[in-house]
Amino acid sequence: MAYADGSNHPQLAVSTQGLVKAYGGFKAVDGLNLRVPAGGVYGLLGPNGAGKSTTMKLLLGLTKPTAGSMWLLGQQVGKKTTIQPGRVGSMIEGPSFYPGLSGLDNCRMVADYLGLPVSAASEVLTKVGLRGYEKRKASAYSLGMKQRLGIAMALISQPELLLLDEPTNGLDAEAVVEVRRMIMDLAASEGVTVIISSHILSEIEKMAPVVGIIADGHLLYQGTLENLREEGHINLRVSDPGLASEMLEAQGIHPEYIRKSATLCIPEIPDPQIGALVTQLVSHGLQVYRVASERKSLEEAFLELMENPQNHISQNYVLQNHVAQSGMKPSGLKRRSTR
Numbered sequence: 280m281a282y283a284d285g286s287n288h289p290q291l292a293v294s295t296q297g298l299v300k301a302y303g304g305f306k307a308v309d310g311l312n313l314r315v316p317a318g319g320v321y322g323l324l325g326p327n328g329a330g331k332s333t334t335m336k337l338l339l340g341l342t343k344p345t346a347g348s349m350w351l352l353g354q355q356v357g358k359k360t361t362i363q364p365g366r367v368g369s370m371i372e373g374p375s376f377y378p379g380l381s382g383l384d385n386c387r388m389v390a391d392y393l394g395l396p397v398s399a400a401s402e403v404l405t406k407v408g409l410r411g412y413e414k415r416k417a418s419a420y421s422l423g424m425k426q427r428l429g430i431a432m433a434l435i436s437q438p439e440l441l442l443l444d445e446p447t448n449g450l451d452a453e454a455v456v457e458v459r460r461m462i463m464d465l466a467a468s469e470g471v472t473v474i475i476s477s478h479i480l481s482e483i484e485k486m487a488p489v490v491g492i493i494a495d496g497h498l499l500y501q502g503t504l505e506n507l508r509e510e511g512h513i514n515l516r517v518s519d520p521g522l523a524s525e526m527l528e529a530q531g532i533h534p535e536y537i538r539k540s541a542t543l544c545i546p547e548i549p550d551p552q553i554g555a556l557v558t559q560l561v562s563h564g565l566q567v568y569r570v571a572s573e574r575k576s577l578e579e580a581f582l583e584l585m586e587n588p589q590n591h592i593s594q595n596y597v598l599q600n601h602v603a604q605s606g607m608k609p610s611g612l613k614r615r616s617t618r
């Protein structure tokens with residue numbers, strides 16, 4: 280069943296509506312409306328203590344929500360209904376295995392529990408690049424190998440959805456690249472939806488085109504990282520910013536005056552319009568010193584979001600299609616520059 284708000288839309292592998300997890304009076308997760316597109320990698324990004332692990336535990340049924348609804352792979356999950364074992368794989372708060380057993384025996388144990396053939400164990404170890412190390416005790420694995428083993432155990436049932444909490448945590452640069460490549464391959468070649476959490480923007484940026492950014496249990500932004508950066512703006516330095524401001528306002532362009540650099544900041548407009556504007560300013564006796572297009576770096580946009588979350592909207596790009604089809608009006612504020 281598809282819901283009016285798109286919560287169980289077929290394009291979504293995971294969605295939540297008003298998801299809350301409270302510990303006493305403290306809300307670790309506070310009203311999350313996640314929209315995770317099916318297929319591909321979705322990044323759950325946020326600082327330490329933001330609520331990333333708690334969100335993953337809620338999705339996996341490892342902890343009970345205080346309020347809200349969740350849908351995974353087209354099925355509503357909750358207190359009474361859980362998803363069929365094996366459809367979702369996970370690695371939460373680091374890999375978990377028996378250190379005294381070999382990698383192979385650890386995987387065999389999971390295969391046995393899930394009723395899978397034992398051959399699944401060696402196949403999955405090959406997939407994660409542990410071939411040749413199957414018989415070594417897991418306690419003797421390097422950190423990167425342990426991480427791979429954790430991912431192998433999550434993958435053994437060939438899940439449609441994979442939840443990985445900080446999968447590259449503690450790995451050296453080479454292992455980070457390898458694990459990252461493996462995750463992206465899984466999504467690209469096997470159509471698995473992967474949700475990865477991280478507090479490192481550059482890490483998420485390399486893997487996940489779509490992100491949910493959370494802080495203090497709130498979803499501050501959801502959509503593509505590309506759209507998190509504003510479209511850009513134009514900085515205008517003129518001899519009389521006051522007069523220029525009035526002229527711009529008269530044309531419906533609302534400039535922002537940046538005192539420090541004595542510039543007027545206006546939204547990006549097409550070249551012919553900026554050309555006409557400069558001509559007009561000059562014809563009114565103003566000198567135009569500088570016209571410069573600028574775009575924030577992703578890091579600047581992210582930091583700004585953390586500092587001024589109220590200036591951004593949570594952007595549900597999958598939902599927008601659905602909304603367009605259903606004739607609903609998408610709610611949202613206009614994004615403003617914050618200076």
Ligand SMILES: Nc1ncnc2c1ncn2[C@@H]1O[C@H](COP(=O)(O)OP(=O)(O)OP(=O)(O)O)[C@@H](O)[C@H]1O
Nearest residue numbers: 302306307325326327328329330331332333334478
């Ligand atoms: N069982 C619990 N009891 C009380 N508070 C908890 C519990 N589990 C988590 N919290 C609190 O909820 C908040 C979110 O924790 P969570 O582990 O989800 O954050 P996170 O984003 O995964 O952080 P990190 O990146 O540091 O792992 C934190 O303030 C944490 O202390």
